[in-house]
Amino acid sequence: MGHLNTLISDLALILVVAGVTTLLFKWLKQPVVLGYIVAGFLVGPHFSFFPTVSDLANINVWSEIGIIVLLFSLGLEFSFRKLVNVGGSAVITAAVIVVGMMLLGYAAGRILHFTYLDSVFLGGMLSMSSTTIIIKAFTDLNMRKQKFTSIVFGVLIVEDMFAVLMMVLLSSIAVNNELEGSELIYSILKLAFFLITWFLVGIFVIPTFLKKARRFLNSETLLVVSMGLCLGMVVLASYAGFSSALGAFVMGSILAGTNEAEKIEKVVQPVKDLFGAVFFISVGMLVDPVILTQYALPIILLSLVVICGQILFGTTGMLISGQPLNVAVKSGFSLSQIGEFAFIIATLGMTLKVIDGFLYPIVVAVSVITTFTTPYFIKMADPASKWIENHLPERLSFLIDRYSANASTVQVENPWKKVLGVYLGKIALYSTILIGILILSLSWFIPMIEDVVPDSWGTTLGVVITLAVMSPFLWGLAMKRINSRKLMSIKENKSANFVPLFLMVILRFLIGLAFVVYFLSKVYSQRTGVLLGVVLFVLITLFLSKRLQRQILSLESRFMDNLNERELRRTGKKNNLVHNMHLAHMEVYGSCEFIGKRLADANIHRNYGVNIVSIKRGNKRINIPKGDSRIFPGDLISVIGTDEQIQRFLEAVEPEDAGTDAEEPEIHFEFERIAIPNDSSLIGKTLAQSGIREKDSCLVVGIEHADGSFYEPTADFLFKKGDMIWIVGEKEKIGAILS
Structure with missing residues (x-):
C-alpha cells in the first residue's frame, strides 16, 4: 500500500x-x-x-x-x-x-x-x-x-x-x-x-x-x-x-x-x-x-x-x-x-x-x-x-537545383535490372518465410510432437506437417512465374540475351531444393536428407504444381489486400459493383472545398460524377442523404463511381497538401455586453447596414433597450441611443466597432 x-x-x-x-x-x-x-x-x-x-x-x-x-x-x-x-x-x-x-x-x-x-x-x-x-x-x-x-x-x-x-x-x-x-x-x-x-x-x-x-x-x-x-x-x-x-x-x-x-x-x-x-x-x-x-x-x-x-x-x-x-x-x-x-x-x-x-x-x-x-x-x-x-553563389545554387531535379526525374531503367530485382525480391521474401518455418519446426514443433507421439512416428508426423506447410512457399520460390512488363518486353526482343534469366531460374530451383535437403538432414542423416530431399522436392514442385499454385496465389492476394486495405477503402478498387463502378470510403478533411455546403449546392455529381450513398458522423449514419444534407470535417463518406471519378473526388475530399501550412495564430473569441455610445455611427442604422457581421466578423446575438426589453436581432433591426448589445467576436474587432 x-x-x-x-x-x-x-x-x-x-x-x-x-x-x-x-x-x-x-x-x-x-x-x-x-x-x-x-x-x-x-x-x-x-x-x-x-x-x-x-x-x-x-x-x-x-x-x-x-x-x-x-x-x-x-x-x-x-x-x-x-x-x-x-x-x-x-x-x-x-x-x-x-x-x-x-x-x-x-x-x-x-x-x-x-x-x-x-x-x-x-x-x-x-x-x-x-x-x-x-x-x-x-x-x-x-x-x-x-x-x-x-x-x-x-x-x-x-x-x-x-x-x-x-x-x-x-x-x-x-x-x-x-x-x-x-x-x-x-x-x-x-x-x-x-x-x-x-x-x-x-x-x-x-x-x-x-x-x-x-x-x-x-x-x-x-x-x-x-x-x-x-x-x-x-x-x-x-x-x-x-x-x-x-x-x-x-x-x-x-x-x-x-x-x-x-x-x-x-x-x-x-x-x-x-x-x-x-x-x-x-x-x-x-x-x-x-x-x-x-x-x-x-x-x-x-x-x-x-x-x-x-x-x-x-x-x-x-x-x-x-x-x-x-x-x-x-x-x-x-x-x-x-x-x-x-x-x-x-x-x-x-x-x-x-x-x-x-x-x-x-x-x-x-x-x-x-x-x-x-x-x-x-x-x-x-x-x-x-x-x-x-547568399549561396549562383553557380553552386544552380548545380544543387539541377542535381535535385535530375535525382527526382524518373530515369530510363535497364529492363534487366528491373526483372532481376523482382526475382531477387521474390527469393528474399519466400526464403525468409521458409527460414522462419524451419526455425519454429526444428526448435519447437517437432520436439513437441515427439513428446506427444512416441518412437519415430512423432518425428515422421512432424516432418510431414512441416513439409506440408512449406510446400506452397517452396513452389512460390522455385516455380512461380514472374509476371512483369519488363520481362515481357525482354521476351519480345529476339536479340535479347536470355542467359541471366536462365541462371535465375536455376538459382531459384537450387535454393528451394537446399531448404528441403537442409531440413531433412537436420532431422535425419545427411545422406537421407539428400536422397529423400530430392525426391520430395520434385514431387512438391512438379506433381502438386496446380494445387500449390492456387494456394500461393490466394495467400499473395490476401496479403496484398491487407497491405493496401486502407488505400483500397479510399479508392474502392476492390468493391466492384457493376462494370467499372466501385464503392469507396473516405474521410473529409478540413480543407475540403465544399465543407458546410448543402449537397444540392455542392454539385458533386455534376463536377465529379460520383454519387454519395452514405455519410457517417460520429455514431450517426445518414444513408442515401438528401439534397439538404451537409458535409463537415471528419465525416466518413461512401461514394460510388469509376476509378477516374473516385480519384478526382478523393483529391478534393482529402487534399494532398492538407495540414502543410505553418501554425496558425491562436484566435480567442469574446462574448461581451457593451453599451452603444451616444456618438456611435451605429445609431440610426439597421443591423444589415452596420456591416458588423460582414466587415468586422462579429456576431450580434441579442439587443437590450434602455427600458429593459430584450430582442433577438433581425437584419432590419434599428440601433438606438442607450441600447446594450450582446456580441461575439475577437476582442480587438469588437472594440473597433464602437470606436
Whole structure:
C-alpha cells in the first residue's frame, strides 16, 4: 500500500507542476516540451527548494512507456508504403549522419583528452538524434504534415536500425579491441530477417483479425486491443535483442495500413500525451547544476558539436540523396539533438567497464541542452534556408537545383535490372518465410510432437506437417512465374540475351531444393536428407504444381489486400459493383472545398460524377442523404463511381497538401455586453447596414433597450441611443466597432 501511495503522490506532483509550467510556456508562446523539462528539473533530485519525487524507478518505467507509445503513434502515421517511398533519402542521410558524427565525436573526445574507448563511445552517443523529442517538437509546432517531416521520420527510423548494429560494433571493439566482421554481418542478417518476418506475419494476420472483430470494436476495446498488439510486439522485439521503440514503430506501421488506423490514432492520443509528458519530465530530472558547473567546458563544446554536426551532416545527406536545398536545410536543423539512445550507449559502456563514469552525466547534460534548443532550431530552419538561398553563389545554387531535379526525374531503367530485382525480391521474401518455418519446426514443433507421439512416428508426423506447410512457399520460390512488363518486353526482343534469366531460374530451383535437403538432414542423416530431399522436392514442385499454385496465389492476394486495405477503402478498387463502378470510403478533411455546403449546392455529381450513398458522423449514419444534407470535417463518406471519378473526388475530399501550412495564430473569441455610445455611427442604422457581421466578423446575438426589453436581432433591426448589445467576436474587432 505504501508503494502505491508513493506512485500516486509522485505522479500527482509531476503532473501538477507540469500543468503549471506548460500553461506558463503556452502563455509565453514557447514550445510545451520545454515546460516539461523545466517541470522535471523542479521536481527532480537536484533541486532542493521544491518537493521531490520519492521513487525515480517508477518514473523511469512510465517514461519508457512514453517512448513506446510515441513511436507507436509515429508508426500509425508512417505506413510501410511511406517508409518505402522515403527509403532512399532516409538511408543515405542516416548513413552520412552516423558516420560523420561518429568521426566528429571521436575527434572531439580526443581534443578533450578522453581515452581511446571513451572517444569511440562518445562518437556513438553523439550520432543518434532523438525520435521522441523531434516528434513532440513537430507536434507542438504543428508541423507534422509538412513535406520534409516524413523524410526526417524516415531518417530517424533508419537510425534506430543502425543503432542495433552500432551496439554490436561498440561491444566488439570494447571486448576484443577490434571489429568482429562476422558478428556484424550476423546482426545485419538477423535484423533483416526479423523485420521481414514481423511485417509479413503482421500484415497477413492483423488486418484480417481486425476485420473479423470490427463489430465488437468500440473506442474502449479498440484502445485495449491496439495497445496490447503494440506491447506484444515490444516484447517480441526485446526478446529478439532489438529496441522496444523499434518494435512499437513496426506494429504502428502495420496498423497504419488498416481501416481502423484513424480510430486507433484518436483513442491512443490521450495515452500518448500522458506518458509522453512523463518521458520529457524524466529528462528534466536528469539536469544536475553541479555537473553543469564542473564539466562546463566539455558540455558546451559537445553541445556545439552536436548542433553544428547534425545540421551539417543532415543537410549534406539530404542534398546527396537528391532533396531540394529548402528540404535539406529544414531536415538538418530538425535533427540537431541527441536523446535517449545516447543514454543506452553510455550504459553499455559502463556495464562493460570500458568508459569512465564522468562521461554519462556529461552526455545527459548535452542531451538536455540540445533538447531544450531543438524547437528553436526547427523554427529557425525556414529563415536559415532562405538566407542560404539568397547568399549561396549562383553557380553552386544552380548545380544543387539541377542535381535535385535530375535525382527526382524518373530515369530510363535497364529492363534487366528491373526483372532481376523482382526475382531477387521474390527469393528474399519466400526464403525468409521458409527460414522462419524451419526455425519454429526444428526448435519447437517437432520436439513437441515427439513428446506427444512416441518412437519415430512423432518425428515422421512432424516432418510431414512441416513439409506440408512449406510446400506452397517452396513452389512460390522455385516455380512461380514472374509476371512483369519488363520481362515481357525482354521476351519480345529476339536479340535479347536470355542467359541471366536462365541462371535465375536455376538459382531459384537450387535454393528451394537446399531448404528441403537442409531440413531433412537436420532431422535425419545427411545422406537421407539428400536422397529423400530430392525426391520430395520434385514431387512438391512438379506433381502438386496446380494445387500449390492456387494456394500461393490466394495467400499473395490476401496479403496484398491487407497491405493496401486502407488505400483500397479510399479508392474502392476492390468493391466492384457493376462494370467499372466501385464503392469507396473516405474521410473529409478540413480543407475540403465544399465543407458546410448543402449537397444540392455542392454539385458533386455534376463536377465529379460520383454519387454519395452514405455519410457517417460520429455514431450517426445518414444513408442515401438528401439534397439538404451537409458535409463537415471528419465525416466518413461512401461514394460510388469509376476509378477516374473516385480519384478526382478523393483529391478534393482529402487534399494532398492538407495540414502543410505553418501554425496558425491562436484566435480567442469574446462574448461581451457593451453599451452603444451616444456618438456611435451605429445609431440610426439597421443591423444589415452596420456591416458588423460582414466587415468586422462579429456576431450580434441579442439587443437590450434602455427600458429593459430584450430582442433577438433581425437584419432590419434599428440601433438606438442607450441600447446594450450582446456580441461575439475577437476582442480587438469588437472594440473597433464602437470606436
